[in-house]
Amino acid sequence: MLLHSVLHILKKKLKNQNPHILEHDMKVLLPLAIAMSLLTTAHVGAEELSGTLKKVKESGVIVLGHRDSSIPFSYLANDAKPIGYSVDISNKIVEAVKKELKMPNLQVRYNLVTSQTRIPLVQNGTVDVECGSTTNNIERQKQAAFSLGIFEIGTRLLTKKGGAIKDFPDLAGKNVVTTAGTTSERILKKMNEDKKMNMNIISAKDHGESFLMLESNRAVAFMMDDALLAGEMAKAKKPSEWDIVGKPQSYEIYGCLLRKDDPQFKKIVDSAIASTYKSGEINTIYKRWFESPVPPKGLNLNFPMSDDFKELIAKPTDKSAEQM
Amino acid sequence: MNYHWDWGVFFKPTGIGSEIYLDWFMTGLGWTIALALTSWIIALFIGTIIGVARTLPNKIIANLAAGYVALFRNVPLLIQLFIWYFMVPDYLPESLELWFKQDINPATSAFISTVICLGLFTAARVAEQIRTGIEALPQGQINAGLALGLRLPQLYKDVLLPQAFRIIIPPITSEFLNVFKNSSVASLIGLMELLAQTKQTAEFTANLFEAFTLATLIYFVLNMSLMLLMRKLEKRVQVPGLIALGGK
Amino acid sequence: MNDNVTMIRFNNVNKWYGRDHHVLKNLNLEVKQGEVVVVCGPSGSGKSTLIRTINQLEAINDGEIWVDGIQANSTKTNINKLREEVGFVFQHFNLYPHLSVLENITLAPINVKKVPAAQAKQQALELLERVGLLNKKDAYPSNLSGGQQQRVAIARGLAMNPRVMLFDEPTSALDPEMIGEVLAVMKQLAESGMTMMVVTHEMGFAREVADRVIFLDHGEIVEDTMPESFFTSPQTDRAKQFLRQILSPMDQ
Secondary structure, eight states: OHHHHHHHHHHHHHHHSOHHHHHHHHHHHHHHHHHHHHHHHHHHTTSOOOHHHHHHHHHSEEEEEEOSEETTTEEOSSSSSOBSHHHHHHHHHHHHHHHHHTOTTOEEEEEEOOTTTHHHHHHTTSOSEEOSSOBOOHHHHHHOEEEEEEEEEEEEEEEETTSSOSSGGGGTTSEEEEETTSHHHHHHHHHHHHTTOOOEEEEESSHHHHHHHHHTTSOSEEEEEHHHHHHHHHHSSSGGGEEEESOOSOEEEEEEEEOSSOHHHHHHHHHHHHHHHHTTHHHHHHHHHHSSEETTTTEEOOOOOOHHHHHHHHSOOSSOGGGO | OOOOOOGGGGGSBOSSTTOBHHHHHHHHHHHHHHHHHHHHHHHHHHHHHHHHHHHSSOHHHHHHHHHHHHHHHHSOHHHHHHIIIIIGGGGSOHHHHHIIIIISOHHHHHHHHHHHHHHHHHHHHHHHHHHHHHHHSOHHHHHHHHHTTOOHHHIIIIIIHHHHHHHTHHHHHHHHHHHHHHGGGGGGGTOOOHHHHHHHHHHHHSOHHHHHHHHHHHHHHHHHHHHHHHHHHHHHHOOTTTTTSOOO | OOTTOEEEEEEEEEEEETTTEEEEEEEEEEEETTOEEEEEOSTTSSHHHHHHHHTTSSOOSEEEEEETTEETTOTTSOHHHHHHTEEEEOTTOOOOTTSOHHHHHHHHHHHTSOOOHHHHHHHHHHHHHHTTOGGGTTOOGGGSOHHHHHHHHHHHHHTTOOSEEEEESTTTTSOHHHHHHHHHHHHHHHHTTOEEEEEOOOHHHHHHHOSEEEEEETTEEEEEEOHHHHHHOOSSHHHHHHHHHHHOGGGO
C-alpha cells in the first residue's frame, strides 16, 4: 500500500512537474519506496493469507505461465523447461514467494500459454503469474493486473541493410508485414489510414512467419517490438543482411500478468522485481539474454539496454506506456 | 473467475479510421464466404473428375486418381497451405513469382493460395464421396446404359452422376460445411477472414470471450443456414426409391 | 423369315470365370434373321452369360461371335455401334430411376443416335402406345409396377430401332399376374418379324412363339431343336429331367 501511495505521488509529479526536479525526487524517493515495500511485505506473514498466496500455500505449488517462442524472453530450447529473460525474472518472484511463505521446497510448475490463452488462464487460476512478452495496456488492465514493468521496447522496422527503407514514411505503397494481434499491427493500420500511405499490411500468425514473409520478399519491412526483431534477426540465415531502422512509433512496457484484486501477491511480485533492479542483478540477467550467446543456436542478439529501459529500471511502474 | 464482461465492445471504435469492431467481423465474414464458395466450386469440379476417374475401367487412370486422393487427404491441410503459399511461388518463373509476391495485394495472393489449397484438399474428399456414390449404384444401371450404346462420358453424365449426386447429398453437405470451417486456415497466412478478425479483436480489446462467442455464433448461423439450404435442395431433387431400384 | 441371312453366329466360343470355371464350352450357334430362339437350361447352365456375350456385356476368352456380319469380340469393332443395333432387356428392368418414362426411352436415341428431340419423343410415344403405357409417359419408374417397368424397358430397347432384341429372363422378377402382359408384348414383337433371343423358363411362350429352343447345361448346348420336338421328345436325359422339373415341380 505504501509503495502504491509513493508511486502515486511520483506519477503526479511526473505529470505536473519539471522533469529535472522529478529526477531528483526520484533518486531520493525510490529507495525509500522499495525499503517501505520490503518492510510491508515482511508484515504480510502476520496477516491472514488471501488470494494467490493462500492458494500457493495450500497447494504447495506455484504455476508459472510461459511462451514457446518469444526469444529471448520466454521460450523452449533444448529442454521441456522454459528459459529466457522473463523466466529469470519469474524465478526471482518464486524465490520471494518461497521466502514469504517459508516454503523452501515450494514446487514450481510451468504452463505453456499463447497470446490468446494467457489472460483467461491467469483469470481462472490455472496460471498464477505469466512473465513473457506481454505488453501492459489499458484494455488488458480491465482483465488482469500487471506487475512492475520488466522490459521496455520501441516498435520499429526490420529491413534489408542498406535498402530503400530508412524510416516509416518510406513504407508508402509497399507491402509491410507485422504479427497479428500486436500493437504494431494496430499502429501500422492506423498510420496507413491516417496518413493515406497505401501500404499493404500482412498480418502473419507469429513472429517467425512475419520474418519468413520478409525473407521471402513478400514484404519490404517487418514492424515489431525492437527486442523481438533482434531475436528474429539473430535467427536469420545471414544476420548481417538485416537492420533495425526507423523512429519508434510507440513504446511499450512488458509486465508479468497477475490476477486482479490480489494486493498481497502483487506486493510480493513487485518487490521481487524492484529488488532485482535495486541490487543491479537486472544487469546480469540482461547481459545473459541480450548480449551473450543464447540457446538453442548460441546466437548473440547484441541488443544493448535502451535508455528507456534504463529509465524504467530507475523508476519502476506498473502502468502501461500510454498511461505515463 | 473475475472476467470483465463487456458485450458493448463490438460497437466500440477500433481506433483505425471510423471502424467499429463489428465492421471487422463483417469484413471477416465476407472473406470467409468468398474463400469457402470459391474453394467449393474448385472442389466440386475437380472432385467430380477425380471421383469419376477412380471408377473408370482404365486401371492407370483409376490408380492416378487414387494417388491424388491419398496424397491430398493425408497431408495435413496446414502443411498443404504453407506449400502453396511459401514454396510453390518460389518455383514459378521469376516475373510471375515477383508479381505474385509483390505486385498483387497480399490479401489477393493469400486468397489465391488458400482457394487452390482448400479447393484441391476438399476435392480429394469430394472425390471419395462421388466414388462411393457411383459404386453404390446397381451394376444394372451401367449395363443398361452400355447395352443401349451409351458412350462412357454419356453414361456418367446422364445415368451415373445424376443418381450418385442425389445419393451423396448428405455427406457432401458436411463437406460443404467443412469448407467454411477449414477456410479459417487462411488466417495463418495473414488473410483477415472471420477467425483472424476474431483473434485480432480479442487481442486489441482483451475481451476474448465476447469476440469468440460472436464468432461461434456467426459460424453457427452460417452453417445452420447452409444445412437448411442443402436439405431443401435434397428434397427438391429427391427421386423416390432411387437406391432400392435395379439389380444385376 | 429370311432363311439366308444369319443374324447371330457363335464359332467355338469359350469363356471361363477365373481359371477353373468353364462357363461356356466350345459353343456353336446360329440365329437367322427374324428367328425367335428361346434359350433354357437349369440355373448355372451359362444361359445368362451366353446372351450377355452377344453384346459383349461379358467378354469371351476364345472363339468368335458375329452379329449382323460384324465380329462382336474383335478389338477392331466399335462395340458401341454394335450395341446400338442390339436391344437388351434385363431381368431387373434397370430403368433409370431419376428419369421419367419418356426420358428413359428418349435418352439413348437423342444422345447416341443424335435423333432430334422432337422426333425421339414422337417415336417414344408411339412405342409407349404399342406397349400400352402411353398414360404413364410422365411417371417415374418407382411409380410403376414390375410388369409396367419391363414393358417400358422393352420400349426403351426398341427406341434404338435394333436389328436384334435379346431378353435375359424378362419375367423372372415379376409377380405371376404381371408375366402375361410382358409376354404379350414380346409375342407381338415376334410377330412383327423381330429377331429375338430369349432366355426364359416360360415354356408356354417357347411353345407358342419360338421357332427354336436351345437347351443349355453346364455351358454346353445339349439340344437345339423345334419347340414341339423339344417338349414332346427330348433327346437327352438332362433335357428330360429339366422338363420334368420345370413343368411339374411338385413331383420332385
